[in-house]
Amino acid sequence: KQEVTQIPAALSVPEGENLVLNCSFTDSAIYNLQWFRQDPGKGLTSLLLIQSSQREQTSGRLNASLDKSSGRSTLYIAASQPGDSATYLCAVKAAGNKLTFGGGTRVLVKP
C-alpha cells in the first residue's frame, strides 16, 4: 500500500527566504508526482506535475525534483512572499488513476 509522508508538517519563514518542502513515498511504481497548493477553505490548485521519467519541473519561482528510486520529491520556492502562505500537498499517481496524498506542509511567510 502506497504511503506518502511530508516533512515538516509546518514551516514559518521570513519573507524573502527560500522554502524547501519534502515529500517521500514508499512504492516507486508511480506514473507521476504532483504538488498542490491549498488555501484555507478552498480546493486544491495544481502547481507542478513531474512524470515518472522526469527529474524535475520548474514554473516561475517553483522548482520540484523527483528521485523515484529513493522515493523522494522536493519542492523549492525561491524568494518567498506572504502570498505563498498556504498548505502544500504532494500526491503520487499510480495504477488505476489513483492519487495518494501526503499530510501536507503548512507554510507561513511572515512580512
Add this chain to the structure above:
Amino acid sequence: EAGVAQSPRYKIIEKRQSVAFWCNPISGHATLYWYQQILGQGPKLLIQFQNNGVVDDSQLPKDRFSAERLKGVDSTLKIQPAKLEDSAVYLCASSTLRSGGSGYTFGSGTRLTVV
C-alpha cells in the same frame, strides 16, 4: 472551461442525521473521485468512478456512506447516519482517462460539521 462544481459549500448537522453532497464534474471527464479531508490531514480517497461504474471504493465506510454517479456525469455522496468523526471537507475531483497526464481538477469542497 468551467471547474468542478460542488454544493453545498457548508453543512452543519447533528449526529445520526443524514446528509448528501452533490458534484458536477468537468464536461467530458470520465473519472470522478470523492475525497475526505479531515482537518490537518491530506485528502483520502473514498470512491472513484469511471463513467458510471465504481473502480475503487475500498476506503468507503459502506455501512454509512453511499455514492452514485448517474449517467456518468453528476454524482452524489450520502452519509446516513452521520457520526462526529465524519466532520471534514469532502472534495470532488474529475480527470480524463489518460493515466499519465495531470488531468485532475478539484472542486472547492463541502465542509461538513457534525455536532
